Structures are given as C-alpha cells and as structure tokens.
Amino acid sequence: MDSSAAFTSASTYLTTHSNPTLPTPTLLSLYALYKTATIGACNTPRPGLLDFTGRAKWDAWKKLEGMGREEAMRGYVEIVGRETGWRGDRGSRSATETSPATPEVSSSKGSVFVSTMQNDREDVDDTHKTIFHHTEEGALSSVRGLLATTPSLAASQDSNGMTPLHWAADRGHVEIVRVLLENDATAVNGRDAEGLTALHYGRFWGGG
Known part of the structure; x- marks a missing residue:
C-alpha cells in the first residue's frame, strides 16, 4: 500500500477496534500525526x-510544526502497526498478542478516549482522608x-508523584481544578513519576 492508503487503513483500524491499549503519550503522538x-x-x-485535554492535544500537534503530511502519515502508520498489531492488508494480531499498556483506551465514533485511573487507595474513614x-x-x-x-x-x-491536580483533571472535577490552581497556579506544570503533567490526565481525549 502507498502511504495514503496505509494511513487510511490504519486510522480506520484504530477507530473500529474497541479495545486497543495505548499509553497516553502514544495517543497524543497519534493525534498530532x-x-x-x-x-x-x-x-x-x-x-x-482549564481545558486540559485541549491544551495537551494542541501542544502535541504544535510540536510537529514543519513536518510534511507524507511524513506524518508514515509516522502514524508506523505507530499503529507497532502498538496495536495492525498489519495493513496482512490482517492483525489478536488482542492477546499485543502488549498490555495503561491507561486503557476505547474507540467510539472515530474518537479515542482515555480511561480514568483506577482508585487503588484503601477505604479510610473521613477523619483520616x-x-x-x-x-x-x-x-x-x-x-x-x-x-x-x-x-x-x-x-x-502521592507515592506515584501525582498531585491533587492530576487526580482532579483525571476525574473531571473542574471546580476542584479551579480551586487548586487558585491556590497554586504553578501546579499545572507539576510532573508525576512518568513525567506527565495534569494536562495529560484530562478525562477524555476527543477527536477534535
């Protein structure tokens, strides 16, 4: 397949298969490409x-300024093939053959969504929260x-290097995001143990 046909096939595959598992930086790269x-x-x-999702996606796209469309297509195809098992006209590997990664993603109407993080904190009474x-x-x-x-x-x-702002952004608690930023505007630049800021933890990554 030429670059255009492969790109179309890869993007169709990604948006029609319900349970690929891709890390957030990879999703941002795919979006930008x-x-x-x-x-x-x-x-x-x-x-x-306060538009965490929009800003993270915009930043990823902006970083590719100067890249040609042909190069972007090739990069997109390469990532989809490497991360999902898509192999163009040769079919694709089964879900069990692909490498697991977090966070989970699913596809709906052409948009890729990032799942929220699991809450693995132990139940505690209100006085100890x-x-x-x-x-x-x-x-x-x-x-x-x-x-x-x-x-x-x-x-x-916390133990994973995440700030309250990371959690508020992931859970979609906009008012808490506002309160946290009012107390510390620099918190938006805080990075967790994986090097991600709260911008990466927006609850949904739409296709816009």
Missing part, C-alpha cells in the same frame, strides 16, 4: 488553561477546607 496528515500545521489558538481522597471523590468543600488551613497541599505529591 493524524492532524498533521489531514490538516497540516497547527492552525488554531491554544485552548484555555487526605486531600487525595477528597479530590478523587469530588468533595469540593473538603478540598477547600484543607487548602484554607494548608495551602501547600495543592503542590503535594
């Missing part, structure tokens, strides 16, 4: 500070109360 291949250089303003427990649960008033007495908690990190 797809936009470059189909549209060209990034041509939209950077989304606002940390800002991470309250953030995951969407307990806005509790988060406000903790930050009122200890503002530095906005920049605290």
Whole structure:
C-alpha cells in the first residue's frame, strides 16, 4: 500500500477496534500525526488553561510544526502497526498478542478516549482522608477546607508523584481544578513519576 492508503487503513483500524491499549503519550503522538496528515500545521489558538485535554492535544500537534503530511502519515502508520498489531492488508494480531499498556483506551465514533485511573487507595474513614481522597471523590468543600488551613497541599505529591491536580483533571472535577490552581497556579506544570503533567490526565481525549 502507498502511504495514503496505509494511513487510511490504519486510522480506520484504530477507530473500529474497541479495545486497543495505548499509553497516553502514544495517543497524543497519534493525534498530532493524524492532524498533521489531514490538516497540516497547527492552525488554531491554544485552548484555555482549564481545558486540559485541549491544551495537551494542541501542544502535541504544535510540536510537529514543519513536518510534511507524507511524513506524518508514515509516522502514524508506523505507530499503529507497532502498538496495536495492525498489519495493513496482512490482517492483525489478536488482542492477546499485543502488549498490555495503561491507561486503557476505547474507540467510539472515530474518537479515542482515555480511561480514568483506577482508585487503588484503601477505604479510610473521613477523619483520616487526605486531600487525595477528597479530590478523587469530588468533595469540593473538603478540598477547600484543607487548602484554607494548608495551602501547600495543592503542590503535594502521592507515592506515584501525582498531585491533587492530576487526580482532579483525571476525574473531571473542574471546580476542584479551579480551586487548586487558585491556590497554586504553578501546579499545572507539576510532573508525576512518568513525567506527565495534569494536562495529560484530562478525562477524555476527543477527536477534535
């Protein structure tokens, strides 16, 4: 297949198979390559500070500025083949043959969605809950109360290097995101143990 046909086949495969498993950086790369291949250089303003999903996708696309469409198609095809088992007109490996990775993704109507992180914290009573427990649960008033007495908690990190902002972004708790940023605007740049910022933890990666 030529580059265009292979690109079309790879993108169709990715959006019609329900349970591929791809890490977030790979999804961002695929998004950026797809936009470059189909549209060209990034041509939209950077989304606002609280649009975590939009900003992460925009940043990934912007980084490919100067890349040609043909090169983007080849890069997209290479990643899909390597990460999902797609092999063009030769078929594809079964799901059990592909390498597991997190977070999980599924495909729906041409858009790739990233699943939220699993909550593996032990159940604790309210008196022993940390800002991470309250953030995951969407307990806005509790988060406000903790930050009122200890503002530095906005920049605290759990055992995986994740801040409350990572968790709020992943869980889609927009109001808690706002409160955390009001207490520490620099928290948006905080990185977890994998080097990811809260921008990478938006609950959904749409196809826009």
